[in-house]
Amino acid sequence: MLWVDKYRPKTLDKVLVHEDVAQNLKKLVAEQDCPHLLFYGPPGSGKKTLIMALLRQMFGPGAEKVKVENKTWKVDAGSRTIDLELTTLASTYHVELNPSDAGFQDRYIVQEIIKEMAKNRPIDTKGKKGFKVLVLNEVDKLSTEAQHSLRRTMEKYSSSCRLILCCNSSSKVTEAVRSRCLNVRINAPTEEQIVKVLEFVGKKEGLQVPTGFAARIAEKSNRSLRRAILAFETCRVQQYPFTSNQAIPPMDWEEYVSEIASDIMKEQSPKRLFQVRGKLYELLTNCIPPEIVLKRLLFELLKKLDAELKHEVCHWAAYYEHRMRLGQKAIFHIEAFVAKFMSIYKGFLIATFG
Amino acid sequence: MYLFFPIEAGKKAPQREREMAPLVQSSQPWVEKYRPKQVKDVAHQDEVVRVLTNTLETSNCPHMLFYGPPGTGKTTTALAIAHQLFGPELYKSRVLELNASDDRGINVVRTKIKNFAAVAVGSGRQGGYPCPPFKIIILDEADSMTEDAQNALRRTMETYSKVTRFFFICNYISRIIEPLASRCAKFRFKPLSEEIMTSRILHICNEEGLNLDTEALSMLSSISQGDLRRAITYLQGAARLFGSSISSNDLISVSGVIPQEVVQAFFSACKSGNFDLANKEVNNVIAEGYPVSQMLSQLFDIVVEADGVSDEQKAKICKKLGEVDKCLVDGADEYLQLLDVASNTMRVLCNMPLEFSYEN
Numbered sequence: 001m002l003w004v005d006k007y008r009p010k011t012l013d014k015v016l017v018h019e020d021v022a023q024n025l026k027k028l029v030a031e032q033d034c035p036h037l038l039f040y041g042p043p044g045s046g047k048k049t050l051i052m053a054l055l056r057q058m059f060g061p062g063a064e065k066v067k068v069e070n071k072t073w074k075v076d077a078g079s080r081t082i083d084l085e086l087t088t089l090a091s092t093y094h095v096e097l098n099p100s101d102a103g104f105q106d107r108y109i110v111q112e113i114i115k116e117m118a119k120n121r122p123i124d125t126k127g128k129k130g131f132k133v134l135v136l137n138e139v140d141k142l143s144t145e146a147q148h149s150l151r152r153t154m155e156k157y158s159s160s161c162r163l164i165l166c167c168n169s170s171s172k173v174t175e176a177v178r179s180r181c182l183n184v185r186i187n188a189p190t191e192e193q194i195v196k197v198l199e200f201v202g203k204k205e206g207l208q209v210p211t212g213f214a215a216r217i218a219e220k221s222n223r224s225l226r227r228a229i230l231a232f233e234t235c236r237v238q239q240y241p242f243t244s245n246q247a248i249p250p251m252d253w254e255e256y257v258s259e260i261a262s263d264i265m266k267e268q269s270p271k272r273l274f275q276v277r278g279k280l281y282e283l284l285t286n287c288i289p290p291e292i293v294l295k296r297l298l299f300e301l302l303k304k305l306d307a308e309l310k311h312e313v314c315h316w317a318a319y320y321e322h323r324m325r326l327g328q329k330a331i332f333h334i335e336a337f338v339a340k341f342m343s344i345y346k347g348f349l350i351a352t353f354g
Numbered sequence: 355m356y357l358f359f360p361i362e363a364g365k366k367a368p369q370r371e372r373e374m375a376p377l378v379q380s381s382q383p384w385v386e387k388y389r390p391k392q393v394k395d396v397a398h399q400d401e402v403v404r405v406l407t408n409t410l411e412t413s414n415c416p417h418m419l420f421y422g423p424p425g426t427g428k429t430t431t432a433l434a435i436a437h438q439l440f441g442p443e444l445y446k447s448r449v450l451e452l453n454a455s456d457d458r459g460i461n462v463v464r465t466k467i468k469n470f471a472a473v474a475v476g477s478g479r480q481g482g483y484p485c486p487p488f489k490i491i492i493l494d495e496a497d498s499m500t501e502d503a504q505n506a507l508r509r510t511m512e513t514y515s516k517v518t519r520f521f522f523i524c525n526y527i528s529r530i531i532e533p534l535a536s537r538c539a540k541f542r543f544k545p546l547s548e549e550i551m552t553s554r555i556l557h558i559c560n561e562e563g564l565n566l567d568t569e570a571l572s573m574l575s576s577i578s579q580g581d582l583r584r585a586i587t588y589l590q591g592a593a594r595l596f597g598s599s600i601s602s603n604d605l606i607s608v609s610g611v612i613p614q615e616v617v618q619a620f621f622s623a624c625k626s627g628n629f630d631l632a633n634k635e636v637n638n639v640i641a642e643g644y645p646v647s648q649m650l651s652q653l654f655d656i657v658v659e660a661d662g663v664s665d666e667q668k669a670k671i672c673k674k675l676g677e678v679d680k681c682l683v684d685g686a687d688e689y690l691q692l693l694d695v696a697s698n699t700m701r702v703l704c705n706m707p708l709e710f711s712y713e714n
Contacts, residue, residue, distance in 0.1 A: 024595045035383065035591065041643035148498045152453040158383060169688050170610065171647030176424055179584040182591040183610040188641040223641045291687050298690070302633070310629045311697040312710045318678075318694035322686040347712035 003233045004226055007201050010064075012053045016197050017046055017189045017225065025050065025184075029058050036154055036163045038139075038178060040170040041186030044224030047166050050186065051135060054164075058133070059093040066091045075108040084109060094133040100141035107146040110136075114153050117161045132161050139165045140172035147174045154180050188223035191215070197225060198232055207236065210244035220248050253288050254296060261300035268342035268349075273335070280334055290330030294321055294337060301341065309348055316340050384590045385583050388558055393434045396427045397582070398550045402541045406435050413439075413477075413486035417511065417520045419535060421527040422543025425581030428523045431543075432492050436521075439490070441483035448475065448485075453494035463506040467491060471514040489518050496522040497529035504531045511537055545580025548572075555585060564589070565599040573602035577609045584609075612644045617652045621660075624696055627704040632696040639692065646688040650675055650695070657699075667702045674698040 009015045015022040028034050039047045055063040066089045073084045084105060089096040095117065099106045117132050139147070154163060154177070165181060167173060189197070198214040217235070221228035234249055235242065260279050263272060283293050298317040302310055316337060324333035390396050393406045402420070409415040420428040436449045450470045452462075470491065477487035493499070511520055511534070522538060524530055546554075552571055559566050566574070578585035591608040592600045606613065616639065623635040639649060657663070657671050678691045701708055 027597075028594050035587075035594065040645070042641055045643065145498070148495060152494065155383075155386065158386070169645060171645040171682060171688065172685065178610070179424065179581065179587055182587070182594070182608060185610065185643050187643045295687065295689060307629050308706075309712070311701055311706070312712065314690070314693050314697050315710070318681070318686070318690040321690045322681040322684060325685045344710070344712045351712065 002230075003201055003205075004229045007197075007204065007229070008049050009053060010056060012050075012057050015046075015050065015053060016200060017193050018050060018186060021050065021184060021186065022053070025054050026057060028182075029054065034058070034162055036158070036165070036181040037184055038165045038167070038170065038173065038181035039184050039186055040167050040173075042188045042224070043168060044221075044226035045186045045188045046225060047186050050184075051164055051166060055091075055094055055133060055135075059091075063091050063093050066096075073109070073112050075105075075112055082108060084112075088113075094135060096135035096137070098137045099146065100138045104143060106142055107149050110142075110146050111149055111153060114157055114161055117157075131159070133164055134161055135164045135166065137166050138168075139177075140167035140169055144174065147177050151176045151180065189225050191218040191223065194218035194221060194223070194225055194228045198228060201229060201232065205236075208241055210242055213242055213244055213246070217248055220250070253283060253286070253293075256283060257293060257296045258300045261297060261304070264301070264338060264342060265304055265345070268346045273339055273342065276338055277331070277335055280331060280338075284331060290324060290334060291321055294324070294334055297334075297337075306348075309344065312344055313341060316344075383587070384558060384562070385586050388554075388561075388586065389430050390427070390434060392438060393431060396431050396434065397554055398546050399427055399431065399541075399543055402431060402543070405539070405541070406431070409435065410438060410484060413484045415486075415519055417515075417522075417538040419522045419524075419527070419530065419538035419540045420543060421524050421530075421540065423545055423581065424525060425578075425583035425585075426543035426545060427582070428543050429494055432494075432521045432523055436490050436492065439484055439486060441481055441485070443481060444483070444485060448489045449492065450489070451492045451494065459500065460502045460506050463503045463510070467507070468510055471510055471518040474517050487517070490521060491518060492521045492523065494523045495525075497524035497526050501531060504534055508533050508537070546582050547580075548575045551575045551578070551580070551582060551585060554582060555589060558586065558589065562593065563598060564593055567601070570600055570602040570605055573605050577605065577611050610645065610648065612648055612652055614652075616642070616644065617649065617656055620649070620696070621653065621656050621699075624699040625703050627700060627706075629697065629700065632700055633693065636689065636692050636696050640689050646692050647679065647682055649692065650679055650682075653695070663703065670702045670708065671699050 012022040012026045039051060041047055052064075069088050069090055071086060071088055073086075075082045075084060082105060084102055086097060086099075086102055086109060095113065097109075097113070099109050102109045114134060117134060136142075142150075150163075163181070165173070165177070170178060170183065170185075195214045195218050198217060199209060202209040202214070214232075217228050217231050221231060231248055235246060238249065239246055256279065260276055263276060263279075266272075280293065284290060294317060298314065301313060305313060320333045320337040320340070323336075324330050327333060393403055393410070396403055406415070418432075420432065422428060433451075436451075437445060440448045450467070452467075470489065473489070475487055475489055477485060496504075507520075511518075520538070522530065522534070527535065527540070552575060555566070555571065555574060558564075574585050574588060578588065588605055588609050589600070592604045595608060596604045620632075620635050620639065623632045626632075639646070654672065654675055657668055657675075660668070674695055678695050681691050682688065698708075700706070
């Protein structure tokens, strides 16, 4: 079992990073009732962990017995019926799904499932909770129609079903949905907090962690706890006992992007652009999301540039990333950015050195 | 009854059972609990209330179109008038409520709405309710209906106008096609003023036994910006989390508003003219998980009120804010867009050239 999963806190009391949030959530549940919740925060900040711990707090250990189901829905949409297939994670008390997997038909999924859940309410003979919880991931990727249809559904079925929404940025969730939920912001853990967690993991595993080593991992982790723990485990596999100057292996795709960046800096020509294209394709075919490639590329380039160029480059990065969202094929836009950068940089070199 | 429904179980009883078993109200969202049941209780919307009270007396009313920002009482008003006209007995058979969560394509308009509209009904008072001789179709969130569906409604509205009244509810009147809008009496719902908001909130606080000081009260009405539903949701959230006495800081933490210091730090980083400093600040905002759209609107407030910034500079900054907001709606990456704003703001404030010198 990976350390990330092994040391995931199971209850709200054991949470190490967002203690205040966890205590607040506990108070919420203590009143036998909870509002709709919207968790938002950057990746690796602990949203999912908190949600699972919250479910456990609400329903007891039964909430952890999840089974994966591949369900098919037949949705009647006027003249035709649509068959929808989606994988859900369900326990007796909750259902978890990624509605954005259904693409443009996400609207039907949301409506169908919520209606079905409202119909099959758990029977409350033992004085158990009479509602189910629906956990929706990546709500920021839901289409606008689906978000619209959530609005009234949330109110109508509020007695039988609570929603827990989870997303990276709440600015892509419509105002109407946000105003119906209790918003919970989960910030990325600070480096000190990451160090604390890493030391905790090290102690549990019985490892000797040299001073400053955890801090170096934390620094490299971009404030993502998941990444930090993964890096920590990788280091453990590579070399143990740790030495204080042990290299922390960077992600291989980051290495690759940094290579691309230095290629671009060295030579600005159509030929080089062609070579870069091959490398970019390789990144994309390995399922690195294009916006992350672009962001990383910008990050690497900014490190090497003069201040006056930085403004210009960051503007064009934003411009082409926006274009990429509107367009279809990501490679065009990343390549356009590279070409733009080459032209700017060449212009700068000629103006400075003649 | 209690044999079948132990008290704890009764708390979460669904709508049907509620009428039978007494219900402990705590499970209900306050927004639903304090939704006005009668038209005359709707706050701050005098014209509508006057027209509708008239309707109650004369049992006659035109097609209606309610529009206005969220949380101003549009749906409440429509539901209240329907209940007051028909009472609980007839409500089911006389009122059809459709909203964006139901399918409302052109097919539904052609079949469901048309069939419902076509049925003739009798008049005559029943159980103390006016029960006028028409039915009501409430189309909530009508601005999310397709144009085709709206077009299909035009003739239906006229043909069955004797026996059916339509209530359209929407946020943006510009998304309702002109032919529909011209068939309706239009009512704009104003954002609630601070006093009205305060009085409603105080009422709820009294009912729920909450303690709010004046600072928290004014904070609540300023962060909710005239949206009463939002104010009540925040209040309930804060009450759940922090118990019965609520300070303005508690309200900020549940509302998702960004603390002023963070925005100020971002603005001064832009003022400093150091790109790397601004970049660090942007990274910080993203890592803390603050929503960038909120950041932009709070930055906008600071820029507009800033001293020592010329009008031209303000205009340039605001122009960029507008462009970036559009990009965010299109789904662009938050980090890159905020960085673009930071860089633009910095160039404006430090009088660096806005045009790029190496572009050809």
